[in-house]
Amino acid sequence: MLGAVAACLAAPAAAEITPTEVRFDNGAVAQSLTGVPGDPAAGAKLLSSRADANCVACHMIAAQPDVAFQGDVGPALDDVASRYSEAQLRGIVANSKLTFAGSVMPSFYKVGGHVRPGDGFTGNPAPADLGPILSAQQVEDLVAYLLTLKP
Amino acid sequence: GAASADPDPTATLIVNDQIEIATRAPAPDHLKDVFDTVQSGWLYRTEETRALQMDDFDNPAMVFVDLGLEQWDGVDGSEGKSCASCHQGIDSMKGVRASMPKVNPAGNDLWSLENFINACRTQRMGAEEWKWNSDPMKQMTAAISLQSRGMASTIRIDGAAEPYWEQGREIYYTRYGQLELSCANCHEQNAGKMIRADHLSQGQINGFPTYRLKDSGIVSIHGRFVGCIRDTRGEPFKPGSPEFRALELYVASRGMTLPIEGLSVRH
Ligand code: HEC
Ligand code: HEC
Ligand code: HEC
Numbered sequence: 302m303l304g305a306v307a308a309c310l311a312a313p314a315a316a317e318i319t320p321t322e323v324r325f326d327n328g329a330v331a332q333s334l335t336g337v338p339g340d341p342a343a344g345a346k347l348l349s350s351r352a353d354a355n356c357v358a359c360h361m362i363a364a365q366p367d368v369a370f371q372g373d374v375g376p377a378l379d380d381v382a383s384r385y386s387e388a389q390l391r392g393i394v395a396n397s398k399l400t401f402a403g404s405v406m407p408s409f410y411k412v413g414g415h416v417r418p419g420d421g422f423t424g425n426p427a428p429a430d431l432g433p434i435l436s437a438q439q440v441e442d443l444v445a446y447l448l449t450l451k452p
Numbered sequence: 453g454a455a456s457a458d459p460d461p462t463a464t465l466i467v468n469d470q471i472e473i474a475t476r477a478p479a480p481d482h483l484k485d486v487f488d489t490v491q492s493g494w495l496y497r498t499e500e501t502r503a504l505q506m507d508d509f510d511n512p513a514m515v516f517v518d519l520g521l522e523q524w525d526g527v528d529g530s531e532g533k534s535c536a537s538c539h540q541g542i543d544s545m546k547g548v549r550a551s552m553p554k555v556n557p558a559g560n561d562l563w564s565l566e567n568f569i570n571a572c573r574t575q576r577m578g579a580e581e582w583k584w585n586s587d588p589m590k591q592m593t594a595a596i597s598l599q600s601r602g603m604a605s606t607i608r609i610d611g612a613a614e615p616y617w618e619q620g621r622e623i624y625y626t627r628y629g630q631l632e633l634s635c636a637n638c639h640e641q642n643a644g645k646m647i648r649a650d651h652l653s654q655g656q657i658n659g660f661p662t663y664r665l666k667d668s669g670i671v672s673i674h675g676r677f678v679g680c681i682r683d684t685r686g687e688p689f690k691p692g693s694p695e696f697r698a699l700e701l702y703v704a705s706r707g708m709t710l711p712i713e714g715l716s717v718r719h
Contacts, residue, residue: 351648358648370649374642405641407631417687418630424682427630434630434685 320395320412320433328400329388334410334437344446347439348378354409354435354443364450375406382451390447394440409435459495459644465713467506473602477709482609486640487654490707494716496644496653501665504717513594513663513715516670520595523588529579538576542595549593549600550712553701555612562616562697564673565593584691590670594661594715601714605658609705620702623695629686635703638680655680656707657700659716666719673700 316336323330347354349368357365359374385393393400395410410433418427435443465473475492483490494502504510524535524542539545549565556563556571563571569592570581582589609617627634638647639655646652660673671679674691677699681688689695 355648370646372646372648374645374647374652405633405637407633415630415632415686416626417628417681419682419685419687422682422685424678424686424688426687431630 317437319437320410323395323410325392325396325399326388328392328396329386330391330395331388333441334391334395335441337438337441339438339441339443339445341442341446341449343439344442344444347435347443348446354439356443359406362450378447378450380450380452382448385447387444387448391440391444394435394443394447407434409433410437410440459491460499463495463499463502465492465494465502465506467601467714468508471602473711473713475710480705480708483706490656490710491643491654492707492710492713492716493653493656493659493718494713496651497717497719501717501719505713505715511663511715511717512665512668513661513670513717516591516594516663517598517715519587520591520593523592524595529573529577531576531578533577535572538572543599545596545599547600547603547606549597550603551606553616553697553704554608555616559612562613562694562701564692564697564700565596566672566692567697569593569596585672585675590661590672593672594670597661597712598714600712602711604711605704605708607701607704607708609701609708613701616698616701617705619695620698620700620705623699624702627684628681629684631684631686633684635680635699654706655703656710657703658707658710659713659718662716662718664718671718673703 318332318334323334324332345365348356348362349365356378357368357371359372361371361373361377361379362368363377363379381390389400393406396408397404397406398408412431412433415427418431419425420427420431463475465475467473475494476489479487479490494505504512508514521542527534553562553564555561556567566582566584566589569589573579574581582592607613624635627637635655638652642652643654644652657673657676660676661670662676663669664671672691674696677696678688678691
């Protein structure tokens with residue numbers, strides 16, 4: 302039984318930085334979390350996916366006019382690459398609160414410290430080994446996409 | 453997008469062309485540093501949804517009121533009694549919803565309307581208690597709530613109720629779930645904004661129980677709280693739990709200057 306569980310939790314690739322190992326410098330994260338370049342097309346999809354990142358729940362993005370119902374809780378993401386560096390964007394996606402203190406924006410690459418965390422949107426309690434909302438590569442994909450957003 | 457982000461300032465809730473129910477009111481004193489005005493969730497809905505609440509023939513919640521009235525007259529339990537045996541007509545429940553939740557007769561707990569109903573069922577009728585979100589319970593709270601339509605809230609937040617109110621406030625400002633969002637993050641800081649397809653209201657409960665078009669059914673106050681905490685990737689408290697009853701008192705107090713709507717309609 303335990304063996305089966307361990308086998309399911311695929312070990313992170315050797316170069317991958319786990320959520321607790323991420324080094325923030327004034328909110329920014331200089332080092333890639335995976336060492337593998339992000340895929341901007343995958344990042345574009347993630348941004349508007351309901352299931353995981355769902356960034357458009359709070360952000361409008363003119364570059365994705367086909368995505369219905371974009372929220373306005375946060376600022377529009379248009380041209381965001383001209384306002385922030387790659388390291389800053391990685392830090393904002395991984396843990397926005399280290400850039401914007403007290404932000405309502407969720408921390409997407411963080412484990413532990415949650416109050417009554419659930420198992421996704423089921424309402425059931427989270428498993429003890431609850432991972433971050435996004436994988437390291439998903440963060441890199443999003444960052445790669447955000448970097449394409451410039452005038 | 454942002455175009456529809458503010459409630460229509462001209463919308464007025466008049467039910468059956470007769471009963472005008474205020475949907476805006478000065479914020480209660482304890483909330484003055486947060487809002488000048490408190491606003492009913494009705495204002496944040498589309499014109500079509502708002503219209504459904506303006507005529508009892510169109511309001512889908514009224515079917516559930518009728519079912520509740522049948523329960524009211526229905527004999528149940530070992531004592532051979534119905535609610536009507538002791539309380540007579542349902543109009544004897546006028547003002548009851550407007551006073552909820554409140555400290556129980558024994559003075560040792562905070563009770564919601566559902567608790568009072570179950571106390572009568574188990575202690576006075578010898579009947580089984582109804583589950584919090586069961587159909588008969590929601591039908592009964594619907595029928596009872598309608599009797600307070602348009603009435604001012606009479607909840608108490610001082611004296612014996614104060615510790616519960618404090619507990620509820622604490623919960624309101626706690627950031628739950630993996631998304632780390634509190635009630636206040638959405639309904640205080642961002643009321644009026646769009647979160648994906650949803651227009652964020654102030655999260656008031658004066659309109660509850662509510663008929664939700666999405667669910668084609670009645671949603672209780674605690675049912676709504678469950679949904680909102682689930683949406684934070686969180687583990688909600690149980691309906692009827694001490695935490696949700698305390699939260700109910702605190703949220704009710706944030707809208708205590710708004711009249712009870714009886715039965716609202718939401719999308
Ligand atoms: C629940 C709301 C919410 C969600 C979901 C959310 N954000 Fe944010 N985001 C905000 C808010 C609010 C700000 C503004 C910072 C502040 O003041 O807290 C922000 C700021 C940002 C900024 C800086 C923008 C600027 O111009 O300053 C970026 C970049 C960003 N978010 C990206 C994302 C990405 C990518 C996702 C999804 C992975 C995401 N956000 C999900 C609320 C959200
Ligand atoms: C992630 C954002 C979010 C959080 C956090 C949240 N809600 Fe909500 N809530 C919503 C949305 C969206 C709706 C539906 C639109 C509306 O009425 O605001 C809603 C609706 C409601 C309603 C119904 C209002 C009406 O008039 O029909 C109540 C009551 C409510 N919320 C209370 C709460 C309470 C109490 C909490 C904290 C336990 C909470 N919410 C946390 C997003 C949220
Ligand atoms: C055998 C008598 C009896 C029966 C049957 C009965 N009740 Fe009661 N009920 C009472 C008494 C006595 C009280 C407490 C005094 C009061 O508030 O009227 C009470 C209180 C209540 C209250 C709280 C009122 C308030 O102002 O706080 C509600 C709500 C209520 N009953 C609903 C019901 C419902 C619904 C039923 C049927 C499912 C029912 N009762 C059946 C005797 C009864």
